Amino acid sequence: GKGEFDHYMLKEITEQPTSIAQTIEGRYDPRRGSVSFDACEPETFADIDRVVLAACGTSYHAALYGAIVLRRAGVDADAILANEFGVSAPPIDDRTLVVAVTQSGETADTLGALRAASRAGATTLAVTNVIGSSAAREADEQLFIRAGPEIGVAATKTFSSQAIVLTLLADRIATASTGTSTLPIGDICADVDRLPSLVEELLDGSAAESVARRYRGERAFFFIGRGLGYPVALEGALKFKEITYEHAEGFAAGELKHGPLALVTPETPVVAIFTGTEDEKTLKNAEEAATRGAPIVAVCPDGHDALSIADAHLSIPDVHPMLSGLLATVQLQLVSYHAANLLDREIDKPRNLAKSVTVE
């Protein structure tokens, strides 16, 4: 049950220190700086020269996150919406690894992509939360995210666990397929170990609640980020629109000036996510919005330059840039939760949506 919580969503956000600890348990060795999984032997990836991640919704945002980390590790990788896979999949052959990222393991679109990938001769891997799910059964290989059951329709703790598994997987694939990984996995893993306690620090949620209160009733909400901050911006906006029913959109920070800036007014708060890579550029992009009168909500560590133009601050701990997006996501989950709660929405079962989408 929900226990002391009013909603499963808040319970599941709050569980993240534990779910993350379960996700990483036994999967990396901080002393040797190496990753291993009980499944997915390194040979699985030895002949892989390209990775395609297919997913929908929040899982797609985790897949985008994973693709960026894979590319930083030196692996040719792309994320594609599973529902676009049939009409616009990149070339796939027996040297392609297709990763289906699906919390439930039952999403019809994602299963469709997985089956098409198998027919095209790819090696397939399911990254899922549900043992025995269709995706787990049908894929050649499985990696379980071990986040524990998620009841709220809005995916929360499963996003962080997916992003972490994909980050660890990136190093594994790079090492197995190219012989080296350009990822500083030792540094990353040192911080992976700190994630549960860093997330714990964020869970007080009072800053998120006051942001939700302060901007309640505004016309639209925009989220911008760069690099790993981009999928985080997309996810921040998806969560927000899904449970508040307010207009929210995520953009790559650099894209703002290529069109969306026309929407920016003093009535459109812009949530700017700073993940520690090219932050000065993202700050410039946020400034362009501030100049049009938009209040800027900066998601960044304390003492960050962005605070000079920020109307409000959601603090994230200083952590390896490959992981700070995860922490930003927790803050954004809390903002959405509180905004929806103030509007009295049906948080755990938003209108028109289902937890598991079993039609194409």
Ligand code: M6R
């Ligand atoms: O079970 P899956 O991860 O395959 O579900 C995919 C999407 O339907 C899902 O992530 C959806 O976008 C979330 N419920 C949004 O919070």
